[in-house]
C-alpha cells in the first residue's frame with residue numbers, strides 16, 4: 001500500500017550528558033526496501049498487530065518473541081498462511097527478548113506484553129537502537145516514566161505509545177473541529193475507560209473470554225496478569241484510551257501541560273460480586289480483597305486553564321463507553337448521546353445529532369483510508385496507529401505520540417494512586433519535557449499522510 005520505502009537508520013547510541021536535548025537524533029540515511037520489525041509479545045494484542053503488519057508490503061516480520069509457545073505457534077501459522085518467510089523465534093525465558101533486540105538488522109520493535117514489562121523492554125529496545133512502539137499504558141511508576149524519557153533523550157531512539165483511540169473516526173473528526181475552532185476556546189473535557197472487564201479479568205484459564213472466576217496462574221491472557229493490579233493497586237491503571245485523544249486536542253507537551261491531579265476511588269464490590277455469582281461464595285477467590293475501587297475519578301488541571309475529568313470503571317456491569325466530552329466557549333460534543341451543540345448553529349438549547357457534524361468534519365485520513373481500515377480491528381483505528389508507527393519508523397522521525405506523551409499519560413497511574421492514598425490530596429505532574437512544552441509545536445494532525 002505504500003510506495004515510499006525510505007528508511008533512515010538511526011545508529012545513535014550517544015553518551016551521557018545529552019539528556020537536555022529532547023528529540024536528539026544522529027542519523028545517516030540508508031534506503032531500505034522494507035522495514036524489518038520484531039514483535040515482543042504475541043498474545044491477543046500482539047497477534048492483532050501482526051495481522052495488520054502482514055497486510056502491508058513495506059514490512060518484514062523478522063522475529064517474534066513470546067514466552068507462551070502456543071502464542072508463537074499461532075503467530076507462525078499466520079506468517080506461513082500469508083506466505084511470508086519464517087520469522088526468527090524467541091521466548092525461551094522472560095529475558096530472551098534481549099536476544100531479539102541484539103539482531104542488528106531489526107529496525108523497529110512493537111511491545112505488546114503485560115504492563116510490568118513495558119518500560120523495561122522499551123528502554124532495552126531504545127538502547128539497542130530500535131524504533132520502539134509500546135502498547136498502553138507505557139509505564140507504571142513515575143520512575144519508569146522518567147526512564148522512558150531519559151532513555152529516548154540519551155539514545156536518540158524514538159518511542160511511540162501505540163494509543164489507537166487517538167485514531168478513532170469520531171475522535172479525529174472532533175479533533176478537526178477543535179483545530180477549526182468550532183468549539184471556541186477549549187475549557188473542559190471528560191474521558192475515561194468505562195468497559196465491563198469482569199469477563200476478561202476473570203476467566204476459566206482455557207480461553208480469554210471463557211466463563212470462570214480464575215486469575216493469576218489459573219487464568220489466561222489478561223486474567224493472568226492484569227487482575228493482580230486490581231488486587232494490589234487503588235489507581236487508574238488504564239488512563240490512556242481516554243486521555244490520549246484529549247491530550248492531543250489540548251496540545252499537552254506542545255504549548256500546554258498537565259499541572260496537577262486529584263483522584264478519588266469508590267469501594268470495590270464488582271469483582272467480588274462477580275466471583276460469588278459465577279463461582280459461588282466458597283470459591284477461594286471470593287476471599288480476595290480487591291484494592292482497586294470500582295470507579296476511580298481523577299480531575300486534572302492544565303497550564304492553559306482547562307480541566308479534564310478521567311474515569312476508570314471496569315468492574316461493574318455497563319455498556320462500553322469512553323465517555324468523551326469536549327467543551328469550549330462555543331459549544332460541546334458528548335459521545336454518550338451522540339450529540340453536539342454549537343451556539344449560533346444549533347437550535348437554541350437543543351442538541352444536534354453528532355453524526356452530521358462528524359461527517360462534515362470527517363478527517364482526511366479517514367476519508368482516504370477509511371474503507372481499507374475497517375477490517376483492521378477496533379473499527380479501523382488499529383490500522384491507523386500501526387500505519388503512523390511504520391511510516392514514522394521508516395523515516396526515523398519523531399512519532400505523533402512520542403516518549404513525552406507516553407510518560408505524561410502513563411503518569412496518571414502513580415499520581416492517582418498517591419492522591420487516593422492521601423484522601424484526594426493534589427499531586428503534581430513532573431514536567432517530562434523539562435520546560436520545552438512552552439516552545440514545542442503541535443504535530444500536524446491534519447495532514448493526509450498519517
Ligand SMILES: NC(=O)c1ccc[n+]([C@@H]2O[C@H](COP(=O)([O-])OP(=O)(O)OC[C@H]3O[C@@H](n4cnc5c(N)ncnc54)[C@H](O)[C@@H]3O)[C@@H](O)[C@H]2O)c1
Nearest residue numbers: 041042043044045066067068071094112113135136221222
Ligand atoms: N490498544 C488496545 O486497544 C489494546 C487492546 C488490548 C490490549 N492492549 C494492551 O496490549 C498489551 C498486551 O495485552 P494482551 O491483551 O495481548 O495480553 P495477553 O496476555 O493476551 O498477551 C501478552 C503476551 O505477552 C507474553 N509475555 C509475557 N511476558 C513476556 C516476556 N517477558 N517475554 C515475551 N513475552 C511475554 C505472554 O505470554 C502473552 O502472550 C497490554 O499492555 C494491554 O493493555 C491494548
